[in-house]
Amino acid sequence: MREAALERELLEVGRRLHAALPAATRNPLAAADEKAMELAAQDAELKAALFRFVDVVPACRSLDDLARHLTGFLGEVESPPPPVAVALRMGASRAGRKALGAASAAGVRHMAHRFIIGESPQAALPTLRGLWRDGVASTVDLLGEATVTEAEAERYAARCEGALAVLPAAAREWSERPALECDGAGALPRANLSVKVSALTPLLRPDAPARGQRDAAERLRPLLRSAREGGAHLHIDMESLDSRDAVLELVLELLGEEEFRAGPSAGMVLQAYLRDSPETLDAVLAWAEGAGAGRAHPLTVRLVKGAYWDHEVVEAAQHGWSAPVFQEKADSDRNFEELSRRLIDARGRLRPAIASHNLRSVAHAIAYNRLTGGDPLDVEYQILRGLGDPIAQAIAALGLRVRAYCPVGDLVAGMSYLVRRLLENTSNDSFLADQAKGVGVEELLAAP
Amino acid sequence: MSLPPFANEPVLELRRAPVRAGLADALREHDARGPLEVPVWVGADKRSGDALVSTDPGTPDRVVATSAAATEADVDAALAGATGAARAWGNRPAGERADVLRRAAAALRERRLELAALEVRECAKPWPEADADVCEAIDFLEYYARGALELAEGAELLQVPGERNTMAWRPRGVCAVISPWNFPVAIPCGMAAAALGTGNTVVLKPAEQAPGCAFALVRALREAGVPPDALALLPGEGEVGAKLVRDPRVHTIAFTGSSAVGLEIVRAAAETPDGQPHLKRVIAEMGGKNCVIVDADADLDEVVPALVKSAFLYAGQKCSAASRVLCHAAIHDGLVERLAGAVSVLEVGQAEFLDVDVPPVIEREAAERVARYTEQAEGTGRIAARARDVPAEGWFATPAVATELPAGSPVLEEEIFGPLLAVERVRDVEEACDRVDASPFGLTGGLFARNPDTVDRVVERTPVGNLYVNRAVTGAMVARQPFGGNRRSGTGTKAGGPAYLLQFVEPQVVCENTMRHGLVV
Numbered sequence: 001m002r003e004a005a006l007e008r009e010l011l012e013v014g015r016r017l018h019a020a021l022p023a024a025t026r027n028p029l030a031a032a033d034e035k036a037m038e039l040a041a042q043d044a045e046l047k048a049a050l051f052r053f054v055d056v057v058p059a060c061r062s063l064d065d066l067a068r069h070l071t072g073f074l075g076e077v078e079s080p081p082p083p084v085a086v087a088l089r090m091g092a093s094r095a096g097r098k099a100l101g102a103a104s105a106a107g108v109r110h111m112a113h114r115f116i117i118g119e120s121p122q123a124a125l126p127t128l129r130g131l132w133r134d135g136v137a138s139t140v141d142l143l144g145e146a147t148v149t150e151a152e153a154e155r156y157a158a159r160c161e162g163a164l165a166v167l168p169a170a171a172r173e174w175s176e177r178p179a180l181e182c183d184g185a186g187a188l189p190r191a192n193l194s195v196k197v198s199a200l201t202p203l204l205r206p207d208a209p210a211r212g213q214r215d216a217a218e219r220l221r222p223l224l225r226s227a228r229e230g231g232a233h234l235h236i237d238m239e240s241l242d243s244r245d246a247v248l249e250l251v252l253e254l255l256g257e258e259e260f261r262a263g264p265s266a267g268m269v270l271q272a273y274l275r276d277s278p279e280t281l282d283a284v285l286a287w288a289e290g291a292g293a294g295r296a297h298p299l300t301v302r303l304v305k306g307a308y309w310d311h312e313v314v315e316a317a318q319h320g321w322s323a324p325v326f327q328e329k330a331d332s333d334r335n336f337e338e339l340s341r342r343l344i345d346a347r348g349r350l351r352p353a354i355a356s357h358n359l360r361s362v363a364h365a366i367a368y369n370r371l372t373g374g375d376p377l378d379v380e381y382q383i384l385r386g387l388g389d390p391i392a393q394a395i396a397a398l399g400l401r402v403r404a405y406c407p408v409g410d411l412v413a414g415m416s417y418l419v420r421r422l423l424e425n426t427s428n429d430s431f432l433a434d435q436a437k438g439v440g441v442e443e444l445l446a447a448p
Numbered sequence: 449m450s451l452p453p454f455a456n457e458p459v460l461e462l463r464r465a466p467v468r469a470g471l472a473d474a475l476r477e478h479d480a481r482g483p484l485e486v487p488v489w490v491g492a493d494k495r496s497g498d499a500l501v502s503t504d505p506g507t508p509d510r511v512v513a514t515s516a517a518a519t520e521a522d523v524d525a526a527l528a529g530a531t532g533a534a535r536a537w538g539n540r541p542a543g544e545r546a547d548v549l550r551r552a553a554a555a556l557r558e559r560r561l562e563l564a565a566l567e568v569r570e571c572a573k574p575w576p577e578a579d580a581d582v583c584e585a586i587d588f589l590e591y592y593a594r595g596a597l598e599l600a601e602g603a604e605l606l607q608v609p610g611e612r613n614t615m616a617w618r619p620r621g622v623c624a625v626i627s628p629w630n631f632p633v634a635i636p637c638g639m640a641a642a643a644l645g646t647g648n649t650v651v652l653k654p655a656e657q658a659p660g661c662a663f664a665l666v667r668a669l670r671e672a673g674v675p676p677d678a679l680a681l682l683p684g685e686g687e688v689g690a691k692l693v694r695d696p697r698v699h700t701i702a703f704t705g706s707s708a709v710g711l712e713i714v715r716a717a718a719e720t721p722d723g724q725p726h727l728k729r730v731i732a733e734m735g736g737k738n739c740v741i742v743d744a745d746a747d748l749d750e751v752v753p754a755l756v757k758s759a760f761l762y763a764g765q766k767c768s769a770a771s772r773v774l775c776h777a778a779i780h781d782g783l784v785e786r787l788a789g790a791v792s793v794l795e796v797g798q799a800e801f802l803d804v805d806v807p808p809v810i811e812r813e814a815a816e817r818v819a820r821y822t823e824q825a826e827g828t829g830r831i832a833a834r835a836r837d838v839p840a841e842g843w844f845a846t847p848a849v850a851t852e853l854p855a856g857s858p859v860l861e862e863e864i865f866g867p868l869l870a871v872e873r874v875r876d877v878e879e880a881c882d883r884v885d886a887s888p889f890g891l892t893g894g895l896f897a898r899n900p901d902t903v904d905r906v907v908e909r910t911p912v913g914n915l916y917v918n919r920a921v922t923g924a925m926v927a928r929q930p931f932g933g934n935r936r937s938g939t940g941t942k943a944g945g946p947a948y949l950l951q952f953v954e955p956q957v958v959c960e961n962t963m964r965h966g967l968v969v
Contacts, residue, residue: 052898055747055898056745056747056898056899059744059745059746059747059898060745061744061778065745068899068901069745069898069899072899072900072901072902073900075900075901076900145748145749146749146750146752146753148749148752148753148756148786148789148790149786149788149789149790149792149793150789150792150793151789152786152789202789202790202793203793203795205802205803205805206462206463207462207463207468207575207576207802208801208802208803210803211795211803241463242463245463245464245465319458319459319461320455320456320457320458320459321458321461416749
């Protein structure tokens with residue numbers, strides 16, 4: 001295919017997507033309640049202070065304690081903007097601290113609720129149904145504490161079982177949405193659960209994956225069975241590189257087992273910011289033609305850029321290793337497009353799911369799929385609830401299948417997730433920040 | 449002469465399977481070579497023997513090295529040689545000595561897996577830690593090579609017309625290095641490299657449990673160009689060290705080991721017998737009873753893995769290892785529950801296997817000691833968790849968490865040097881600081897707290913030499929976390945830090961009158 005033709009198609013699709021963005025939210029950072037985030041995005045010290053505060057909120061025992069933490073963090077900001085100075089003054093008196101604590105707790109709760117749709121799958125059902133009604137499918141992610149004990153692994157597995165019971169039953173009542181329920185390879189489950197291998201075992205060690213894999217497999221197999229029986233999709237999330245190989249190997253091994261040939265529908269994640277992600281895709285493709293060939297449902301591959309960039313860079317620097325991630329965002333973006341094409345080329349053998357909030361990345365996949373003769377529904381698009389909602393609406397408006405990643409859990413459990421999302425949202429080279437600044441559509445669609 | 453800036457030697461990236469794959473081969477090759485023969489090595493004379501037998505702590509019938517033991521005559525010969533060689537080595541240009549250290553670093557770098565395999569067998573040091581130990585040895589050589597060069601430039605002094613003021617640091621003379629088995633290459637290497645780099649000669653008495661590792665180190669240094677008489681190897685038991693410490697020919701004693709031996713050395717070195725025209729200087733790194741303070745706002749998701757790492761990696765046999773947790777009452781029970789769960793799934797087994805979390809301890813006596821303390825903890829408090837399957841053969845200690853111990857319990861006050869971690873409930877961080885203060889030790893400490901004001905307060909109050917905030921308390925890196933204890937934990941010198949080399953030299957100031965008959969030259 002000619003690059004020029006692809007770029008033309010991409011621009012056209014991109015403009016249509018942009019035009020389909022809901023008017024009120026074209027600038028996702030402009031809402032009044034997001035002043036804090038806007039301020040933070042401009043000031044690295046303030047950003048650090050606010051994030052450290054958000055992170056510690058669940059561990060604070062009183063409004064006074066909250067306020068003391070907040071002023072403690074803000075006190076380290078060198079030239080505090082006016083709102084921060086006000087907060088610091090409030091922190092000087094007991095009554096002020098009480099008011100400040102209450103206000104800040106409310107602020108954090110508000111922010112958390114934007115990303116976290118409910119305390120439990122049951123509580124999340126109205127939101128999930130609403131999304132479905134609006135033409136947006138979902139996948140539920142159960143937030144939780146880190147798993148360091150067997151009991152915690154068991155608890156997480158039990159919560160997953162619970163979700164696998166609740167979600168399909170509720171989803172059966174939803175009205176028909178053909179675009180969300182089927183592609184060229186067949187039917188797609190309405191209920192969709194994302195799980196983390198690191199939460200299924202306390203034994204996952206980067207240096208010695210085998211023991212953790214064995215232990216996690218003991219809890220993952222029953223989940224696969226439940227998903228198959230309930231007719232749900234089970235998606236295995238990816239975390240940092242420390243567990244990447246272990247997770248990949250485990251997923252491909254289990255899904256290749258005879259028992260799971262007939263189901264469930266399942267998926268894994270490919271992280272485009274990893275330099276060696278093309279080789280990972282090689283391995284997945286080889287599997288799809290080998291051990292995974294006879295499966296009733298092709299493996300869904302969710303292509304993401306990756307959410308642990310800072311962690312990977314720091315980890316590598318502290319050990320003297322070369323960074324496993326691209327240092328330049330443009331390189332990640334280019335690799336994302338490269339991998340998108342390979343995944344779309346493999347449609348039929350794999351189910352590509354393009355997960356991005358970047359207008360260009362999404363438009364690129366849509367255009368490439370169209371120019372290579374794919375059915376529009378052969379590619380799925382995914383976004384994060386709370387960040388990508390406008391683009392989800394735009395994708396849905398084009399008649400394409402889009403799925404929102406919806407975290408479920410309590411505030412305590414949600415904080416590390418929330419901080420990661422906030423980091424993304426305020427990162428200087430993030431697409432959303434560009435969009436918020438009012439960067440024009442041509443520039444948003446420019447090649448990386 | 450200027451060298452490229454110092455950077456830590458990167459440890460193996462063991463999270464990658466191809467890197468892991470090389471380890472088993474290295475161990476096979478090690479085993480195929482058979483037991484090492486470690487000589488008493490004085491000047492050009494190598495005398496082998498089998499007075500000492502070093503065995504694999506996990507498989508005690510596997511002999512790793514047989515070693516000669518130094519006699520009184522060996523000590524005498526080594527000190528005579530080192531004394532004789534001191535002037536020539538000390539007069540070599542600093543750049544030449546730095547080159548020697550860096551050549552030794554290159555040699556260790558080339559043999560990293562081979563040396564790590566030796567540590568796996570001789571000291572039951574698990575691969576990641578054994579590799580890190582060899583890397584640290586390389587770091588010491590590279591770091592002190594640079595430091596010695598810098599020191600050789602002397603200090604800037606104020607100059608006024610008519611006088612020339614210079615300050616230089618001269619080698620002290622013979623340095624006795626007495627090293628432990630737990631960092632069997634890095635610690636002897638660090639102490640010896642500091643002494644040699646600054647122009648001193650060295651007589652090394654390594655731990656009797658790890659003569660093989662010390663021999664490998666001395667060989668690398670000798671092959672790199674340290675003159676035979678400037679570096680002697682005297683394997684042996686405690687009395688060899690005791691003789692060295694008392695000998696009037698020794699100027700500096702660099703020691704890392706137990707508090708009891710360290711105090712003994714400090715006392716002995718204070719003597720100035722006839723015929724000793726100098727004061728001895730002691731650089732001692734001794735024991736600890738390292739406390740980790742956990743405030744109510746700590747994130748247990750991070751605290752638990754960090755505590756497990758700090759207290760149980762290498763079976764707690766690091767002087768930096770965590771031994772007491774002082775936890776805020778508000779989260780004490782939650783912490784104990786999660787910690788107990790994490791400890792009960794620790795895999796105890798042979799050091800060579802990467803999926804083993806806790807290897808054996810160094811010798812029978814150590815396993816018995818840990819068992820004694822655990823029994824005591826059980827009798828007076830509660831054992832909240834124990835690792836489940838502990839091999840019967842080999843010197844294994846059972847990792848455990850003790851709680852509800854009475855104040856003053858030996859489990860809370862004495863250094864156990866094994867995989868036993870005690871958790872105490874405190875009212876607040878102030879009370880935790882009081883308890884840390886009450887201990888005569890001051891090596892490492894930890895703090896998990898997220899309020900910056902709390903961190904500032906603890907930093908101000910704590911007597912420890914190395915405080916780690918919101919992370920594990922082990923794993924100090926050369927040039928990043930210069931390491932060493934205060935109080936009775938050490939002489940306050942910081943290995944791998946900017947001032948360490950000053951312990952091995954004597955300052956000399958020269959003021960020359962440059963004016964005569966009104967003429968300034």
